[in-house]
Amino acid sequence: LTAEPKCTTGGNSGYSYEWYYNGASTNVKTKTYTATTSGSYTVKVTLGNGQEASSSTYVAKIDKTAPTCSIAVASGTSGSNGWYTSNVGLTMTATDSESGISSYTAFSTSSNASYGTSGGGKTSLKITKTLSDGTYTYYGYVKNGTGLTGKCSKSVKVDKTPPASGFASRNDYCLKDNIAYVLNEDGSGISNSYCELFNSKTNTHLRSFVFSNANKEINLNPKSYGEYKINCHIGDNAGNQYTNNGLIFNIK
Secondary structure, three states: OEOOOOOOOOOHHHOEEEEEEOOEEOOOOOOEOOOOOOEEEEEEEEOOOOOEEEOOOEEEOOOOOOOEEEEEEEEOOEOOOOEEOOOEEEEEEEEOOOOOEEEEEEEEOOOOOOOOEEEEEEOEEEEEEEEOOEEEEEEEEEEEOOOOEEEEEEEEEEOOOOOEEEEOOOOEEOOOOOOEEEEEOOOOOEEEEEEEEEEOOOOEEEEEEOOOOOOOEEEOOOOOOEEEEEEEEEEEOOOOEEEEEEEEEEEO
């Protein structure tokens, strides 16, 4: 800011200056003043003969601070290993208390910045999104009225579906059939499993077996006629549990 007196009688050397910020003296007494903060500025000019005059008010709008952006989980049930076992509500919050938000992009899947939505100069915005099963990484981008930018990101893993197991086709088989007992787990992956095969009439334990992420199909094939049952417990990495006791199949 520069003070330029309209009256030049006697030359500028006869003038003294004092700058004011929001009505209070800054104790700066030079002809020029560098404003660093938004606010109202005036300058008082004193002539050599003691006469004084004050300038009109200049309102400076200065924003040297980039806008802030954050993406956070607002709702959801925490499971194991960083997974959530329910729908997850995300909230992106953007703020800029000075020049306001000029534009933003919420919940982008790209790591390349973009600013496709008008912020309308608001000082704060909140945008929400609901996630179901899957793994996600979202980015938020925000730009303020002076062109400064902010960026945020959040990774979330959701598996609300417990594992399950069952026969690939039916429950009645011929002796020559391949009897495939199949695991269904497409989310966080198996953390543990323990299954047992019994003769259901005598309750005789025939074998134990386990599933793994690499082996999701077990061939049972008891090789004799009869009625059989399976007890099975499976847990996934998100903490979901599945128990299936007394599943019956027949070989006729």
